[in-house]
Amino acid sequence: MRLLSLLFPDRCPYCGQIISGKAFECEVCRSEIISLRLEMTIPSGNRCIAPFSYEGKVRNAILEYKFSSIKFNAESLARRLAEVLSDIAQDTDIVCWVPVSKKRRRERGFDQSELLAVKTARLLGINCACLLKKIKNNETQHRLDKEQRAANVKNVYAAAKPELIKDKRILLVDDICTTGNTLAECCRVLYSAGARSVLCAAAAITPTPDKKRNDNDDII
Numbered sequence: 001m002r003l004l005s006l007l008f009p010d011r012c013p014y015c016g017q018i019i020s021g022k023a024f025e026c027e028v029c030r031s032e033i034i035s036l037r038l039e040m041t042i043p044s045g046n047r048c049i050a051p052f053s054y055e056g057k058v059r060n061a062i063l064e065y066k067f068s069s070i071k072f073n074a075e076s077l078a079r080r081l082a083e084v085l086s087d088i089a090q091d092t093d094i095v096c097w098v099p100v101s102k103k104r105r106r107e108r109g110f111d112q113s114e115l116l117a118v119k120t121a122r123l124l125g126i127n128c129a130c131l132l133k134k135i136k137n138n139e140t141q142h143r144l145d146k147e148q149r150a151a152n153v154k155n156v157y158a159a160a161k162p163e164l165i166k167d168k169r170i171l172l173v174d175d176i177c178t179t180g181n182t183l184a185e186c187c188r189v190l191y192s193a194g195a196r197s198v199l200c201a202a203a204a205i206t207p208t209p210d211k212k213r214n215d216n217d218d219i220i
């Protein structure tokens, strides 16, 4: 284990600097990258809270996490997420996440939103469970316009454990929130299964959600 950490030392998710001990980000980034507590209302009317705007060093950290499978980046992202949720999520009964398809999970080796949700829930001291499953492989959202995005996520998710959803106040975690259509569809499924309330959270919210961007947002 020690040899491994010598060969592959942990690096700050935001600047790439080698960090040691129990740190999750370097001293400089810890003081310079401020958790913002951004909030947006997604198409279903639910709130989505995030510590970051999806740009710059944060965007790189999330892309690295998601596409290069640098799982260590989840440590800092989850901490930042838990930090901005600590008061608002106090009456949450259960945490869940927006799942990727089985195929994507196999290819990637993990589900980035699941790992983020599990770590965030642990920090908040709330139970976490898989409450949603992806039942249809849809096209990635980032190539679609606003109307197509809403249609593209329709009936893609289903309730995984209805008995854990009924009458519960749920915190739903995703990695990035752009238009919020994916989260909104997941909220619809959770409400159909009897959820009492759903609060959404993401590691980052894109800075201009209505403008079409060429980012890797909503890639699932």
Ligand SMILES: [Zn+2]
Binding pocket: 012, 013, 014, 015, 016, 017, 025, 026, 027, 028, 029, 030
């Ligand atoms: Zn750094």
